[in-house]
Amino acid sequence: MSDAPETTPAPAKTSEPHPLDALTGGAFxxxxxxxxxxxxxxxxxxxxPVERLQEVFKELSARDKGAAxxxxxxxxxxxxxxxxEAIAAEWAAKAEALLAAPRLNIADALAWQRDAAKAGxxxxxEPLSQLKGQLAxxxxxxxxxxxxxxxxxxxxxxxxxxxxxxSTKPWKxxxxxxxLLSADVERWQAQAQELSGDGAWPSVEARFxxxxxxxxxxxxxxxxxxxxxxxxxxxxxxxAAAPLPPVPVWADELRQARGLPTESEKTQARSAAPARPKVxxxxxxxxxxxxxxxxxxxxxxxxxxxxxxxxxxxxxxRGVLKVHGKLIDNELEQKVHAALIAAGELEGWxxxxxxxxxxxxxxxxxxxxxxPEGQALGGRKMQETLRQLREQWKQADQGxxxxxxxxxxxxxxxxxxxxTVEAWLDKVRAExxxxxxxxxxxxxxxxxxxxxxxxxxxxxxxxxxxxxxxFSERWRAGGHVSEKVFAELQPLWRDAIAEAGAPLxxxxxxxxxxxxxxxxxxxxxxxxxxxxxxxVKALQQRWQAEAQVVPLDRRQEQKLWDAFRRPIDEAFARxxxxxxxxxAQMGAHDRAVLEASKALEAANASGDAQRIREAMARLDxxxxxxxxxxxxxxxxxxxxxxxxxxxxxxxxxxxxxxESAPASAPAPVQRxxxxxxxxxxxxxxxxxxxxxxxxxxxxxxRRDRDDFRAGPGGRMRDRGDAPARGPRLGDAAFRAQRDAxxxxxxxxxxxxxxxxxxxxxxxxxxxQARDAAQVPSAQELGGRVSAGARTAWTQALSASAxxxxxxxxxxxxxxxxxVPTPPDQLSARRVLQLQLLTRRNDPSPQQTWESDAAQVFAxxxxxxxxRRLQNALKALMRK
Numbered sequence: 017m018s019d020a021p022e023t024t025p026a027p028a029k030t031s032e033p034h035p036l037d038a039l040t041g042g043a044f045x046x047x048x049x050x051x052x053x054x055x056x057x058x059x060x061x062x063x064x065p066v067e068r069l070q071e072v073f074k075e076l077s078a079r080d081k082g083a084a085x086x087x088x089x090x091x092x093x094x095x096x097x098x099x100x101e102a103i104a105a106e107w108a109a110k111a112e113a114l115l116a117a118p119r120l121n122i123a124d125a126l127a128w129q130r131d132a133a134k135a136g137x138x139x140x141x142e143p144l145s146q147l148k149g150q151l152a153x154x155x156x157x158x159x160x161x162x163x164x165x166x167x168x169x170x171x172x173x174x175x176x177x178x179x180x181x182x183s184t185k186p187w188k189x190x191x192x193x194x195x196l197l198s199a200d201v202e203r204w205q206a207q208a209q210e211l212s213g214d215g216a217w218p219s220v221e222a223r224f225x226x227x228x229x230x231x232x233x234x235x236x237x238x239x240x241x242x243x244x245x246x247x248x249x250x251x252x253x254x255x256a257a258a259p260l261p262p263v264p265v266w267a268d269e270l271r272q273a274r275g276l277p278t279e280s281e282k283t284q285a286r287s288a289a290p291a292r293p294k295v296x297x298x299x300x301x302x303x304x305x306x307x308x309x310x311x312x313x314x315x316x317x318x319x320x321x322x323x324x325x326x327x328x329x330x331x332x333x334r335g336v337l338k339v340h341g342k343l344i345d346n347e348l349e350q351k352v353h354a355a356l357i358a359a360g361e362l363e364g365w366x367x368x369x370x371x372x373x374x375x376x377x378x379x380x381x382x383x384x385x386x387x388p389e390g391q392a393l394g395g396r397k398m399q400e401t402l403r404q405l406r407e408q409w410k411q412a413d414q415g416x417x418x419x420x421x422x423x424x425x426x427x428x429x430x431x432x433x434x435x436t437v438e439a440w441l442d443k444v445r446a447e448x449x450x451x452x453x454x455x456x457x458x459x460x461x462x463x464x465x466x467x468x469x470x471x472x473x474x475x476x477x478x479x480x481x482x483x484x485x486x487f488s489e490r491w492r493a494g495g496h497v498s499e500k501v502f503a504e505l506q507p508l509w510r511d512a513i514a515e516a517g518a519p520l521x522x523x524x525x526x527x528x529x530x531x532x533x534x535x536x537x538x539x540x541x542x543x544x545x546x547x548x549x550x551x552v553k554a555l556q557q558r559w560q561a562e563a564q565v566v567p568l569d570r571r572q573e574q575k576l577w578d579a580f581r582r583p584i585d586e587a588f589a590r591x592x593x594x595x596x597x598x599x600a601q602m603g604a605h606d607r608a609v610l611e612a613s614k615a616l617e618a619a620n621a622s623g624d625a626q627r628i629r630e631a632m633a634r635l636d637x638x639x640x641x642x643x644x645x646x647x648x649x650x651x652x653x654x655x656x657x658x659x660x661x662x663x664x665x666x667x668x669x670x671x672x673x674x675e676s677a678p679a680s681a682p683a684p685v686q687r688x689x690x691x692x693x694x695x696x697x698x699x700x701x702x703x704x705x706x707x708x709x710x711x712x713x714x715x716x717x718r719r720d721r722d723d724f725r726a727g728p729g730g731r732m733r734d735r736g737d738a739p740a741r742g743p744r745l746g747d748a749a750f751r752a753q754r755d756a757x758x759x760x761x762x763x764x765x766x767x768x769x770x771x772x773x774x775x776x777x778x779x780x781x782x783x784q785a786r787d788a789a790q791v792p793s794a795q796e797l798g799g800r801v802s803a804g805a806r807t808a809w810t811q812a813l814s815a816s817a818x819x820x821x822x823x824x825x826x827x828x829x830x831x832x833x834x835v836p837t838p839p840d841q842l843s844a845r846r847v848l849q850l851q852l853l854t855r856r857n858d859p860s861p862q863q864t865w866e867s868d869a870a871q872v873f874a875x876x877x878x879x880x881x882x883r884r885l886q887n888a889l890k891a892l893m894r895k
Contacts, residue, residue: 036072039064043076043083053083060090069094081460092453096445100136104144107137111147115154120219122158125151126427133438136445140438158219159424161211165224168208172231175200179242187249187266194246201239208232303340304348310336311348314355330355373412374422381405381429395440402430402437451495455505458494459512462487466516480520481567487513527566528576534559535580542583547591552584595747605638606749612638613752620756620763628760628767635753639745772798772894779809780886783873788813800893805866812874822875824848825868826884832861832868833891838884865892 034044040059046052056076064072069091077084111128114120129148132139139148178197182190208228211217217225249261252270260267271277314329337352344352384393384401393401409426465483469475491509534555541551559580563573612635619631745753775792782790788810794803823841827848830837837845852860861868865888872885 034075036075039068040072043072044079049080049082052080053086056083056086060086066091066094081457081464085457088453092449096449100138103135103137104141107132107135108143108147111144111151115147115150118218120154120158120216122155122219122221125155129431133434133441136441154216154219157216159420161214161216162220162224162420164211165220165228168204168211169227169231171204171207172235175204175235176238179238183242183245183263184265186269187246187253187261187263190242190246190266191250194243201235204235205232300343303343304345306336307333307340307344307348307352311352311355318355371419371422374409374419374426377405377409377412378422378426378429381426381433384433385429393436395437395444398433398440399437402433405430447495448497448501451497452501452505455491455494455497455509458487458490459505459508462509462512462516466512469516469519475519475523477520477523477566478564484513484517484520487516523566524568527562527568530562531559531576531580534562535576538580539583542587544587547587592747603746606746608638609635609745609749609753613749613756616756616760620759623763623767625764625767628764632757632760635756639753771796772890776886776889776893779889780882782813783877783885784882786813786817798893802866805870808867808870809873812870815874817874817876822872822881825871826881826888828861828868829865829872829888829892830884832865833888835887835891838880 037044041055043052043055043059046055056072059072069087073084073087073091076087107128110132114124114128128151129139132144137144139145175197178200182193182197208231211228212225245261245263245266248259249263249266249270252258252260253273256274260270310329310333314326314333317326317329333352333355341349381402384398387393405426409423465487469480497505538552538555541548541555559577563577567573568576612631616628616631616635619627622628775796775798778790778792779797782788791806791810791813794801794806797806823844827837827841827845830845831849831852852858869885869889872881877885
């Protein structure tokens with residue numbers, strides 16, 4: 017054992033806990049983000065103060081933005097609550113000031129509710145809801161008081177009318193009604209005194225106290241005059257020497273009692289009224305001129321429909337008439353009376369018209385609350401509608417006296433409808449706050465992403481471009497905020513996106529300079545007398561590598577690519593032109609192939625299938641250097657010697673075949689494996705991966721790679737088993753025969769499809785007409801239809817339509833052709849398929865479709881059955 021003293025190992029170093037970890041229940045020491053978010057939610061349930069929330073959010077937002085989101089939302093909620101409380105306190109103070117004032121203006125009370133709703137005050141919460149109710153009750157009391165004043169005015173008018181009516185009746189009747197009339201007058205005065213003593217009387221409009229006082233004074237004057245005249249009448253009835261009363265009816269009655277003549281009798285005694293004294297003509301003319309001017313003014317205002325102006329003009333005319341009325345003639349006097357009557361009618365009509373407009377506005381305002389469920393207006397639409405209705409009400413009040421009863425109904429309906437606007441405004445404010453928080457979080461996320469990208473050693477520029485585009489899309493889809501908030505957030509977003517995109521912009525600028533340099537290099541390569549394919553390929557690989565690393569705008573990148581490939585394409589075009597110019601002196605084999613290709617193109621244009629096949633056979637023979645036995649087999653070496661030597665200068669060209677063989681050799685020396693060159697001619701086709709024999713290639717067809725960007729390397733294939741082919745063709749001959757063959761095959765396919773369609777149409781027409789002579793020939797029907805089948809079809813059409821049902825035969829045809837069945841026959845088709853599965857030894861529908869078709873032809877046809885048969889035969893006769 018060692019004598020060294022034992023040492024105690026040092027304890028492992030542990031990280032100190034965060035100061036706020038104990039406060040948040042271990043949120044800062046949580047292992048995962050989900051656990052941290054759960055602990056934060058538990059801590060928020062304890063309703064921590066704002067100071068703690070701000071402190072935790074400041075520390076947590078740098079660690080975990082997801083967990084800090086809940087803290088930020090709680091802070092936003094508290095800020096909104098504080099703002100709502102401040103607004104509520106402000107408008108509560110205004111409402112209390114209105115209620116405490118000795119005189120309350122109805123317009124100020126209504127404006128308080130409207131302005132508070134616009135400011136976003138919570139009118140549905142305490143204390144604003146209670147203050148709102150108190151103001152409404154106060155306004156209701158004032159309006160009721162004003163209404164009672166109007167009732168008292170009408171009552172005063174009625175009492176005065178009763179007194180006037182009694183003055184036209186015998187004085188004894190008036191004396192009998194005196195007690196009842198006195199009680200009514202005293203009751204009216206008591207009610208008027210009660211109105212003026214009400215606590216809300218100072219708050220009524222100024223015109224109502226004046227009106228009530230004028231009614232009281234007028235009634236008292238009439239009542240006192242009535243009492244005085246009646247007392248004088250009673251005294252005159254008792255004493256003949258007493259003076260007569262001022263009431264004409266009572267005075268005449270007393271005169272008759274005294275035996276004196278009445279006033280009417282005195283009037284009849286007077287023979288005629290004395291003539292008017294003569295008036296100075298100048299004075300009369302001046303009076304008439306003054307009346308005419310006032311009359312013209314009144315007629316003008318009345319014609320234009322000005323209610324208030326016409327009332328003033330009528331008052332002025334009456335004043336002029338009082339002064340000069342005795343000096344005007346009867347005709348002018350009649351015109352004056354007619355104008356005054358018209359002005360009075362206009363004023364009454366305008367009052368009636370204004371009330372009609374107000375009633376319509378009231379109906380529209382009340383209709384906003386009674387709309388169907390699916391036609392309810394949204395918040396913004398409701399707000400605009402209410403604003404328009406109130407503006408129209410103001411316009412109606414400008415041209416006629418106010419109608420307080422209708423205004424009360426209208427205002428109540430508008431206030432009830434405004435609750436929808438208040439709810440919408442609350443929702444809009446909440447959404448705006450949420451959208452602002454989302455946009456601010458997006459700015460913070462963009463800044464954090466930019467910092468991460470700056471710390472990356474080898475940034476992914478394509479990924480950075482995609483990420484910036486995604487950030488921009490999220491900002492555009494961030495939701496609606498107010499103009500003020502947007503003006504506040506937009507500069508922050510611009511700075512953040514500019515800072516995040518600065519490295520990418522610098523990389524794009526460097527890549528742009530590099531690509532311009534490669535364009536100049538491509539221009540130099542294209543202008544060289546000898547085109548270097550290896551240099552072109554290397555340059556293109558550099559371009560593709562740069563394009564894969566640094567992305568550019570699609571249009572700009574396309575323009576740069578076009579500028580890059582233009583000089584190279586022009587160089588290859590010059591090379592192709594030189595090759596074609598060199599191949600102008602082609603051999604006999606190329607000329608024969610060209611002539612056969614032209615003949616095949618002419619046959620394609622004729623649309624004759626037999627002629628096209630014959631031309632294809634002649635071209636095939638020309639390709640094999642046979643030309644129907646006229647070409648010599650030993651022409652291949654000579655033609656190979658005549659090929660232009662310029663083809664050997666191309667990069668990646670295949671080794672030429674053995675040209676040193678003697679002319680007497682029967683065939684050139686065959687090698688087991690040869691290198692096939694890559695075809696660098698523009699417009700060429702890429703080779704197939706399989707051998708021509710496996711892909712059905714045509715004789716003489718070349719499978720070279722023709723894209724100069726694909727590389728110079730060719731593929732190796734074993735030509736030991738390949739069939740003998742003709743000499744190698746020049747470029748022009750090769751392209752001509754290839755295009756001619758492609759066009760010929762396409763034309764034959766088109767003609768075959770047309771023939772198939774015409775034959776099928778003719779066959780369906782024969783079935784509809786039940787005419788066997790219209791059945792197409794076996795050649796027209798195609799190889800899929802046997803001669804026996806055509807005979808069976810002809811016999812079926814020759815006989816009359818059978819009475820049997822061919823439904824099962826149609827179903828077998830549709831199963832054989834694998835075409836859809838009408839929905840109403842799907843169940844029958846499933847049943848038939850199940851039956852076919854149980855009949856193992858019976859032939860399948862694919863084997864019996866010809867006899868099934870004959871069975872259908874033997875039955876009667878209709879449009880639906882003909883359509884089903886045509887769809888099935890179209891597929892079966894083409895297979």
